[in-house]
Amino acid sequence: MRLGGDGMVVGISIVSCCAVLVCTMFLNFYFDVVSIKNEITSELSMAFYNAQVSTAKVVCLVSGGCLLITSVVMLLFYIKHYIDIHKKELAILKALGYSNLKIAKNFWVFGISVLIGTATGFGGAFLLMPSFYELQNEDKILPEIAIHFHPSILFYFVVLPTVAFAAIAIFYACYKLKTPVLSLLKNDFHQSCAKAKKRSDAACNPSNRSFIADLKKNTLKSKKSLGFFIIFASFCFSAMTQMSFSMKDLSSEMMGAMILLIGLVLAFTTLFLAITTVINGNKKTIAMMRVFGYSHKQCCTAILGGYRPLSYIGFALGTVYQYALLRVMVDIVFKDMEGVPAYEFDFPMMLVSLAVFIFVYEMLMRIYSEKIKKISVKEIMLES
């Protein structure tokens, strides 16, 4: 089985890499800082110690968990997408007599993309760890914290996810392959009856909306997971950019830069994958619209326009998230620490971030609109 196609595999690797990088760094630090607990004597050091332990836990749980969920959703979405575009080949294998399990077993290779990501993240974390440890204890409040290798972290963050994701891929593929051969063989321009029937009741009320408005709504509804990815991408952009600048007084520049980098990588990777999938999945619709005489602008509005409100929702959620997270850190985690600067919502930073977000998003949509322009009507017809 060959992976690839639309770069979704790369996306899974990038998200897993970011998740493991952040979690390994903080968990390794957590284990190492816990091991020096007995050496702490002063009250100030203990308060600082408690704050560091809580920070590591919060970051691991919130950021790592968030990224882990995204990786799982992305992987499931990719397997579904992979099956959808290769269902004819899979149907032929089934028709030839291959069992579902035998075909699904080949999906273990999806674990490789996770392995590449997690291993890179794990290695990257160890590269960054010396500077990270130094920064976490730059005022030397705690005794010297040595970096130790914890095999359990390697197991839980690299080995286990790889095996688990490979197993998820096999079981999910097995589940999807339960579809009868004839349904798989049907042209992908047709939909399963069951799915269509589910919606038919809702669609029975004739709408007065224009075709473009209907198509916009339909594009959004047909692949809800893509909506999730758009929200997630803007969430990452909003939360990480604002957080990296808002916490400049609370943390080091390096932390800020790291958060900014991870946020931007995640945002752009997810956005790129989601929009590419939207366009690839609607190539035939776009081609037919152009055959019928719909303008380029109308095609873009119908296919991409519906995602704009979602991106703003994601931005708003990201803003709330970063504020809540920093508030929790300052009010709960660092409450016993002296000299922690007051934290207030950075409204100007939010406006700057929003302006940059709008500019970047619209530029990306412009690039993708050019991609839509290049879709060849003839090519689409020859594909069928």
Add this chain to the structure above:
Amino acid sequence: MIEIKDISKSYGSGESRCNVLKGISLKINDGDFAVILGASGSGKSTLMNIMSGLEKPESGQVIYNDMDITELSDKKLVEFRKENTGFIFQQYYLLPNMNVDKNVKMGADLAGNKDYKAIIDAVGLGEKLHKYPSELSGGEQQRVSVARALAKKPKILFLDEPTGALDEQTGRQVLDYICKLQKEYGFTIIMVTHNLNIAEMAKTVIKMNSGKLSEIYTNKTQKTAYEIGW
């Protein structure tokens, strides 16, 4: 009237270069029912794609009401198609996530046609307005694509093997609907087919062979969809 002057088209380059159309010229009058007949690979679909502005020729002109559409920009071509053409394909190309009503609306909205439901009734699908393509038979799907094409009130209807994926009975039914609607609305039909029998329904028959016109003739009498062989 559509006038085609010395159209040539080839694909590939070097040794694999294939001349699909070799200097084709012809005229099709308004309101005509023209069939382009030829074996697979004769260039008939390419000719139709060029006539409809979906493809550009390497040389030659396609003149529609004194306007050479081969000279039009992509934007102008889209406008041309919006105002003049309708398409029906062998593969239907219906939008899978939209019901019959919305699929037909795709064509109707372009012409500002609010009465498009009359066309859905005319093709016998009034009762299936809210059905999705996957819930329809092949013949019904093709009738939706007929309604979608006609809802935009085209001046020329291009059909590429419209009965290719249908059984005999359904194929006849679809052709019968198209002919009846042509009589009612008066549009020009340009149909590509390899089925010799369907050519008996046409007024003008254009035969193609290896990228060239081999024969053009006019049928003295046009048979109905139920009179032709299959």
